[in-house]
Every structure is written in C-alpha cells, then in structure tokens.
Amino acid sequence: MLAWAALVAAGVFEVVGVQGFQMLTRSRIVPGLARLVAGFGIGLTLLHMAAQQIPLGIAYAVFSAIGTIGSTLVGVFVWHETLGLRRGGWLCVVIGAIIGLKLCQ
Template identity: 35%
Template sequence: MSWLFIVLAGLFEVVGVAGIAKMNKKLSFKNVAMMACGFLISFLFLTLAMEGMAMGTAYAVWTGIGTVGSALVGILFFRESRSMLRIFFILLVLFAVVGLKLIE
C-alpha cells in the first residue's frame, strides 16, 4: 500500500503546484482551494506512505513524481518549453524514480 500512497501523494502535489500556477494568473477562491487541497491531500498520503517505506525513498519518489508531473502539466497546459533537452532531463528524473522502486 505504501507505493500506492506515495504515487497518490505525488499526483496531488502536482494538483497543488498547478493551483499555484493558476493563482499566478488569477487569484480566486477556486485556485486557492485547488492549491491548498492538493498540498493537504499530498501531505496526508506522504505521511501514510512513510509508515511503510524509508523516509529517504518516500521523499525522493514524492518529489520525483511532483517534479515530472508538474513539468508535464506546464508543458501541456501552461505553454512551457518543450525542448528536447528539457524532456531528456525529465526522463532522467522518471528513470531515477523507477530505479528506486526496483531496489526498494
């Protein structure tokens, strides 16, 4: 269950970061709620995940999912750079997260 919790934590971190990006464009209750709820739920799942896995692994996977997910959301919805070099480094982070799963 810990791996499911950490994946959910990472996905909700992406929701929180997307909320920040939307707040930067327009400050509204909906955008603030999206940010706050995303991070609150993310921390809840991170806490649950850390009950069954090492803190370092949990944090590395959580931030990795958040980093890759936020970069992809930026590319897909906020017109951020799609350069090949940027995609290459995003893939490196993704491979590192998968590697942690394989050795855990």
C-alpha cells in the same frame, strides 16, 4: 502495496497543489488557493501514510519526482509551456535517479 498506491496518489496531489500556484499567478485567487491547500494537504497526508512502510528517503524522492514530472507535463499540455530536448532529457535523468534509488534499497 497500499503504501506505494498512497505514495503515487500523494505525488498526483502534489501536482494538483502546483496547479494552484499557477492559477494564483493568473489572478484566479479563490480557486487557485483552494486547489493549492487541498492538493498539498492531501498529498502530504498521503506521503505521511506511505512513509510508515516505505523508507522516508525513497518515499520523498518518489513523491518529488512524481510532482516534478507531473507538473512539467501539466505545464506542457495545459499551460502550453515548451518541453524541449534538454528539459525532456533532464526529466529522464530524474526518472533514472528514482529507479536507481529503488534498486539500491
């Protein structure tokens, strides 16, 4: 159970790292770089810890899915990007794929 908590936290920190990229593109160099390095550094460390108990294929897929979905939602709610029906539909496909991978484990 602790491995799954670490994996979810890793995904959340990936979203933090992606926010750093967004800050860099908006010329907020120092805080963006700090957020990017800290977010990805902590996220990958937690992913490594989780992968000690969860098969790597599942762990990485969940990590990536949390990052993808989380980054999209942050983009929509923080950076005012549009979600749209097609984009939302593909996010549902990502969620379904992760559930399918877990069920096949």
